[in-house]
Amino acid sequence: MTSSLTGAAFARRDFLKGGGALIIGFSLCGAVFGQEGVDFVAFAAGPDQPDLKQLDTWLAIHANNTATIFLGYVELGQGSSTALLQIAAEELDLNMNQVKSARLDTNWSPNQGATAASAAIARGGPRIRAAAAEARRALLTLASKRLNAPVDRLAVFNGMVSVVDNPTRTVAYGALLGDKPFHVPFTGTAPLKPVSAYKVVGTRVPRNDIPDKVSGKHVYIQHVRMAGMLHGRVVRPRGQSAYAAGAKVLNVDESSVRNFPNARIVRRRDFIGVVAPNEWDAIRA
Amino acid sequence: MAQLSIRVNERMWKIIATPDTPLLYVLSNELGLQGPRFGCGLAQCGSCSVLVEGIETRSCVTLVGSIGSKSVTTLEGLSSWFARQKGLSKVPALHPVQQAMIDEQALQCGYCYNGMIIKAAELLSKVSQPSEAQIRSAMNGHLCRCGTYPRITKAIQRASRMMPEVNK
């Protein structure tokens, strides 16, 4: 089986849980990667999923002066992953080439509930906006010390912080925090950029999910392949509808699949399926 | 199970499959290709389309054993197929139809676009400047659940304007 399995190694996963920072290195080989590669280095883990009250749950700043934004909504072709990145780029004073999103995963994506009801922008947008503004504030605090200038004398363009009346004194976000966690709580209190100053939001930006979809690189769920995975098909007795409602199963004739030695019958009460390593075997069985 | 050889994207593949396996499952499972995808399995939607000797064909109802020595092209091999057809010295990264789909920001979920692109590429290989009516009738058997038909039409028109340029 040729497959769409790729490996990715995480340089570091940073747990903020329990006060002390525990650094654990691990690699996630054999995981299935559909969207963009994941090269972030730090995020905050709560008791069982990322802690929404930590800034590191929402974004990471890399040494190359780019940012990874952790989105909690699925890109379904509605374009929200691009729009949410626009919101983040705007508040951070980055350009669109400097932001990307991490593929959604319950291990590291902030849980923002279901992607439905046009909520990705309506509910997700304000959170991303607030988180990005808070990150900018934290970065400016660091820059203020580095450049020895008060925060209100600092300006940012494409992630380069400079002193307003002395533009030769600059430092990049990446140099301030590159690939390290913020380790600060997400309070939602940072001042937001006024809409009148917007440069990115409100402009037309090409959707970032489209190129992979037209070239066949995007992994749809039908092409997800895990090592050792079996293919399956549901068998519905006559009169049974979804979730095994309706007709009850009286007995299963296991010998009906004997022509397919690798196929097996799976039964959970009134739910019956057939699995086999070969998809066509599962279908025929 | 039998050993079969098939030519896909100008490469010979040896596979083990029963000859009555639909080509689609061989392409996705044995060859790991992600262009053609299962939509209906009944030749109704076109999301599984491939080119067989340049003709748009539903791989969900085409038995692998019936392919014989014919050449199969999937979305992944479309730009090379196009380059060969046009005698281009260099294979472009994308077929003009693929580029036009990006330029028009045509798709939403994109699930149906394998078939849309394959069918449009077939159309433009026969009629380089199709009328809107010709586009509509050619694309008639391809379904888009997201309803992006107007942009598909526009993108094909855009691609058709790009065709003469690549001929130069």
Ligand code: FES
């Ligand atoms: S899956 Fe083949 S036409 Fe729908």
Ligand code: FES
């Ligand atoms: S773009 Fe979603 S089905 Fe066509």
